[in-house]
Amino acid sequence: MESRRDFxxxxxxxxxxxxSQRKLGLxxxxxxxxxxxxxxxxxxxxxxxxxxxxxxxxxxxxDLLDRAIAAYTGHDNPVExxxxxxxxxKVIGLKVNGLGGKGVSTHLSLILAICERxxxxxxxxxxxxxxxxNARDLVSxxxxxxxxxxxxxxxxxxxxxxxxxxxxxxxxxxxxxxxxSRECDMVIGLPIxxxxxxxxxxxxxxxxxxxxxxxxxxHPGGCNPGVADLNCIPAVRDKVRFTIGDAMTSVYDGGPxxxxxxxxxxxxxxxxxxxxxxxxxxxxxxxxxRAEMGLPTFEAAGRPPRYIxxxxxxxxxxxxxxxxxxxxxEV
Amino acid sequence: xxxxxxxxxxxxxxxxxxxxAGTGCKKKGADPFPxxxxxxxxxxxxxxxxxxxxxxxxxxxGDAEQYISAGVVSTSTSDYKYKGELEATADVYTxxxxxxxxxxxxxxxxxxxxxxxxxxxxxxxxxxxxxxxGSHLVRIVAYESGPDxxxxxxxxxxxxxxxx
Numbered sequence: 212m213e214s215r216r217d218f219x220x221x222x223x224x225x226x227x228x229x230x231s232q233r234k235l236g237l238x239x240x241x242x243x244x245x246x247x248x249x250x251x252x253x254x255x256x257x258x259x260x261x262x263x264x265x266x267x268x269x270x271x272x273x274d275l276l277d278r279a280i281a282a283y284t285g286h287d288n289p290v291e292x293x294x295x296x297x298x299x300x301k302v303i304g305l306k307v308n309g310l311g312g313k314g315v316s317t318h319l320s321l322i323l324a325i326c327e328r329x330x331x332x333x334x335x336x337x338x339x340x341x342x343x344x345n346a347r348d349l350v351s352x353x354x355x356x357x358x359x360x361x362x363x364x365x366x367x368x369x370x371x372x373x374x375x376x377x378x379x380x381x382x383x384x385x386x387x388x389x390x391x392s393r394e395c396d397m398v399i400g401l402p403i404x405x406x407x408x409x410x411x412x413x414x415x416x417x418x419x420x421x422x423x424x425x426x427x428x429x430h431p432g433g434c435n436p437g438v439a440d441l442n443c444i445p446a447v448r449d450k451v452r453f454t455i456g457d458a459m460t461s462v463y464d465g466g467p468x469x470x471x472x473x474x475x476x477x478x479x480x481x482x483x484x485x486x487x488x489x490x491x492x493x494x495x496x497x498x499x500x501r502a503e504m505g506l507p508t509f510e511a512a513g514r515p516p517r518y519i520x521x522x523x524x525x526x527x528x529x530x531x532x533x534x535x536x537x538x539x540x541e542v
Numbered sequence: 543x544x545x546x547x548x549x550x551x552x553x554x555x556x557x558x559x560x561x562x563a564g565t566g567c568k569k570k571g572a573d574p575f576p577x578x579x580x581x582x583x584x585x586x587x588x589x590x591x592x593x594x595x596x597x598x599x600x601x602x603x604g605d606a607e608q609y610i611s612a613g614v615v616s617t618s619t620s621d622y623k624y625k626g627e628l629e630a631t632a633d634v635y636t637x638x639x640x641x642x643x644x645x646x647x648x649x650x651x652x653x654x655x656x657x658x659x660x661x662x663x664x665x666x667x668x669x670x671x672x673x674x675x676g677s678h679l680v681r682i683v684a685y686e687s688g689p690d691x692x693x694x695x696x697x698x699x700x701x702x703x704x705x706x
Binding site for chain 1: 599602603604605606607608629631650652654655667668669670683684685686687
């Protein structure tokens, strides 16, 4: 049973979260479980997503997205659901991940589906910025570079540049991408689920390595505490409020590059506000696949994703990695 | 004074000859990719990009570490298209010595790898071919599978091997 002290602590945290969300562009807290101390994560699947082709079916991707957002927000109408996520006057960044090359980058069909719903929810095209490290990564996602302010914008840090002054959190000091620090009010992370040769798993939090100038400096120690520290930097912590994780295609071993011999189609989206809970859920998904394929656990392989626990610890408090405090909805 | 100038010119000429010769050697090593049409039905669809070891993270991020620990010196990469449809990327990792190339090839194999006659050793999968030759480790991947993808990749791999 929850004590009065726990209740007050939870309620106070909820009020703080609500306050910052309104200021930053998130229309309201979406996760009704947040104030009960649980983080909601939605895993939406469609076994027929890919059909017989290498690419997922665009119509089914849109349907899958709608199902995930409806389950998360509790609103069946997808446009209404998005209106509860966003405020129309804000600039929304979509941080994709194209580092793995054409075979294992955030799917274009997902990016386009989100852009369609954002516009239907009242976001002006010019207030949507799709971005990643550079043009090469964006092209890998199937995108075309555009800086035209009257259209959906799409360009990398190679165009917009980085802040001159580094920001520091814990042991981590980085120069942030200006797209994050200056242009976006709110960012939706669109990572793609992959094995990672150093950190074990790369998904929601690790995707933020694409918002700093020299991400390679955050790799030591299996990216721990680099990933957690980076996500604690105020611009990252406060602006990156929501993850729509692409687990439609994944690499379960040999990542983060494209290894077609270890490619896998989980046909899923993993959605949530709690980036730690999202990463924990994705990690468990990869562990199950590796076990099925006869591969060792990440721990046995010498690359456990320790940054997930670090992100949840008392110093970072980015979310929860406790399965008892994660409300996982599979739809 | 006259002799001094002649001597300087001679040294400068020798330096230039050496530089040209050196560039020639490097050029062969720096662009090991067959031109469009050199391998039947394959078109080279991008410029060759070269990454020094210190910049490899820009290309493959976290994957860079395993190549750096194996002694990579530089990496060259180029995109290709087969019959205008099947897209592929060829990477040539030039290591400090053959040991590094062997280490990478042997560490990354899964049980469905099929041994192939390429360079000093090689393996093929449905959508990729990996082989080593001397200090080079070559990896060619296709972004879609298809009935003739593996044979096409092997043909391209032989084309790269011939240029190493």
